[in-house]
Amino acid sequence: MMNLSSFLRRFRDNERGSIALECVLVIPMLMWAYLSMYSFFHAYRTHALNIKTAYAIGDAISRETNPVDMAYINGMHQMAAYMSWTQPSDFAIRVTSVKYDADEDTYERDWSHVKGWVPALDNAAVEQLRSRLPVMPDGERVVLVETFEKYDPPFDMGLSDHEIHNFVFTRPRYAPRVCFNECGAGA
Numbered sequence: 001m002m003n004l005s006s007f008l009r010r011f012r013d014n015e016r017g018s019i020a021l022e023c024v025l026v027i028p029m030l031m032w033a034y035l036s037m038y039s040f041f042h043a044y045r046t047h048a049l050n051i052k053t054a055y056a057i058g059d060a061i062s063r064e065t066n067p068v069d070m071a072y073i074n075g076m077h078q079m080a081a082y083m084s085w086t087q088p089s090d091f092a093i094r095v096t097s098v099k100y101d102a103d104e105d106t107y108e109r110d111w112s113h114v115k116g117w118v119p120a121l122d123n124a125a126v127e128q129l130r131s132r133l134p135v136m137p138d139g140e141r142v143v144l145v146e147t148f149e150k151y152d153p154p155f156d157m158g159l160s161d162h163e164i165h166n167f168v169f170t171r172p173r174y175a176p177r178v179c180f181n182e183c184g185a186g187a
Contacts, residue, residue: 032157039157046084050149050164053083058145058170061095067179068095070113077115080147092116092148097178098126098169102138110141111180118148132167141177142169 057076061068073095081088097110107127112120121129121144134142147166153159172178 035155036157039153039155039159042154043151043159046149046151047164049084050147051166051168053080054145054147054166054168056080056083057093057095057147058143058168061143061145061178062170062173064172064178065175067181067183069181073113073115084147084149086149090150092118094118094120094144094146094148096121096126096144096146097141097180098133098144099141099177100133100136100138107133110177113180116148118146134169140171142171143178144169 057080060076064072073093076095077091077093078088080093081091084091092114093116094112094114096112099108099110100106101108106123107130109121109123109126112122112126114120126133129144133144136142145166145168147164147168149164150161151164152161177183
């Protein structure tokens, strides 16, 4: 009668084998590892492209001295979809001008416009973002750019379909504010 330890020792030391059988055992694990690495890298790359796109849009809008309009927002949407390598129908942007009122201690929306499936922000929604907005002096404005992308991973390796959402704010650079259509009251 053979005991278990001698059987395991003999099994460990046995060098007879078949390459075909070893390939059948190892190839599925290698393919799974390769597809998993590809899927996770693709997700990381997509998130990185989206945050860079949001910063590029915020930077471009913050440099505007002339009022922006819907054609400008539509152009930013097209550029953002191109930069993030996605279809325009799977990408949305929301651009909002936010002002801080120190007397009332509130963040107020000057204007908010979207291209895509997300709604524009109103004053109540902007106030709900208080914890994510920067500390600003009285009367200061920032341009809030949000990008959204519907992400579908290339392979089912543990990642699910989800929406990538980026939140970037930028202070206007060459003017005290970025206006929409015209710089009148409430523009």
